[in-house]
Amino acid sequence: MIYMAAWSKDLEQFHEELDSVNLGPLWAHIHHMNTIEPKSKAIPYLWKSELIESYLTRAEKLLEVGTGSAERRAVYLVNPGMKHLKPIAWGGATQTLYAAVQAVKPGEIAPSHRHTATALRFVMKGKGGFGRVDGEQITFSPGDYLITPTWSWHDHTNKGDETVFWMDCLDTPFIMAMDVSFTEFHPDKQQPLLVPDDFSSKRYQGGMVRPLNDRQPKNVALGRFKWELTKNALDGLSEFPADPFEGYAVEYINPSTGKDANDRIGARMQKLPAGFKGTAHRHVHSNVYHVHKGQGYTVMNGVRFDWSEGDFFAVPAWTWHEHVNTSSSEEAYLFSTNDLPILEAFRFERQEDYKENNGHQDINDVFVPIRP
Numbered sequence: 224m225i226y227m228a229a230w231s232k233d234l235e236q237f238h239e240e241l242d243s244v245n246l247g248p249l250w251a252h253i254h255h256m257n258t259i260e261p262k263s264k265a266i267p268y269l270w271k272s273e274l275i276e277s278y279l280t281r282a283e284k285l286l287e288v289g290t291g292s293a294e295r296r297a298v299y300l301v302n303p304g305m306k307h308l309k310p311i312a313w314g315g316a317t318q319t320l321y322a323a324v325q326a327v328k329p330g331e332i333a334p335s336h337r338h339t340a341t342a343l344r345f346v347m348k349g350k351g352g353f354g355r356v357d358g359e360q361i362t363f364s365p366g367d368y369l370i371t372p373t374w375s376w377h378d379h380t381n382k383g384d385e386t387v388f389w390m391d392c393l394d395t396p397f398i399m400a401m402d403v404s405f406t407e408f409h410p411d412k413q414q415p416l417l418v419p420d421d422f423s424s425k426r427y428q429g430g431m432v433r434p435l436n437d438r439q440p441k442n443v444a445l446g447r448f449k450w451e452l453t454k455n456a457l458d459g460l461s462e463f464p465a466d467p468f469e470g471y472a473v474e475y476i477n478p479s480t481g482k483d484a485n486d487r488i489g490a491r492m493q494k495l496p497a498g499f500k501g502t503a504h505r506h507v508h509s510n511v512y513h514v515h516k517g518q519g520y521t522v523m524n525g526v527r528f529d530w531s532e533g534d535f536f537a538v539p540a541w542t543w544h545e546h547v548n549t550s551s552s553e554e555a556y557l558f559s560t561n562d563l564p565i566l567e568a569f570r571f572e573r574q575e576d577y578k579e580n581n582g583h584q585d586i587n588d589v590f591v592p593i594r595p
């Protein structure tokens with residue numbers, strides 16, 4: 224029961240007096256602290272691919288990366304529900320996850336640094352991208368998933384002849400909330416190479432076998448997860464009945480530990496078969512989705528968010544959501560990141576299935592995205 228009896232004028236004045244001396248009345252505010260269920264600052268939201276790209280194209284003309292005007296050329300997603308948070312809306316697409324699209328033009332070098340925030344990338348388009356992570360040069364191809372976990376040196380370059388685009392995801396809002404951010408710049412623009420190119424991927428070509436030396440866990444046992452292998456795994460799963468919420472989904476794991484590939488951010492690739500109509504659930508962990516291929520919509524808290532290739536959408540904590548592939552012939556592939564590793568570490572995670580209406584929310588509204 225929430226105790227909010229009518230307060231006397233004297234008591235209300237007393238509250239104001241407390242506030243003026245930087246104190247607070249718990250009896251008046253306890254319901255803000257102990258909410259019945261999570262009330263995320265972030266809201267369900269969707270960013271169109273063409274909007275992000277139009278601004279990145281302008282940034283390509285305005286900024287040179289690595290030559291003094293910019294360390295990175297990336298446009299990040301700002302959740303309108305977090306816009307009031309200082310500074311910079313905590314870089315939040317959700318309450319814990321930062322997400323951006325980065326563009327690297329041919330010949331550019333995004334210089335080497337490392338930071339407390341843990342990071343990952345999903346390559347969207349363009350050939351010729353390379354990244355160096357802890358002494359290893361890794362080739363980037365569309366559909367690949369890459370990790371640069373906390374405090375690992377990383378720099379990027381583009382040796383091709385077209386701009387390369389990828390999604391970045393970091394736990395920046397979490398790091399900002401915890402006040403634990405450290406950053407260090409490498410003395411060299413590109414860190415020295417310590418192992419042969421694509422070393423970790425070459426060591427892990429065998430599926431469920433592990434090099435003997437990796438019996439002891441490594442932070443970056445495998446730096447790159449090839450799209451072809453991820454797709455094969457999903458095709459194998461697809462011979463069996465689909466999960467009612469997710470269709471067919473796999474998580475990227477660190478093969479030396481079996482845990483999430485990136486220590487504080489989970490990442491998944493899921494396939495929604497043609498015509499898939501998922502049922503709804505909600506959970507405390509939040510997600511940022513990127514549409515790798517296909518088209519469809521996701522209903523979040525009764526609002527329909529239509530998506531197509533390249534779009535991004537945020538599913539904040541405790542948001543009802545269900546995914547639909549609107550194509551009757553093409554599969555849809557959704558890449559997504561989540562804060563499940565953080566929530567599980569503190570036993571915060573809960574999940575609930577939507578029971579009414581055969582698991583489907585009523586659609587009360589259709590989201591109108593901002594377009595360029």
Ligand SMILES: [Fe+2]
Nearest residue numbers: 336338342377
């Ligand atoms: Fe970085």
Ligand SMILES: [Fe+2]
Nearest residue numbers: 468504506544
């Ligand atoms: Fe979900």
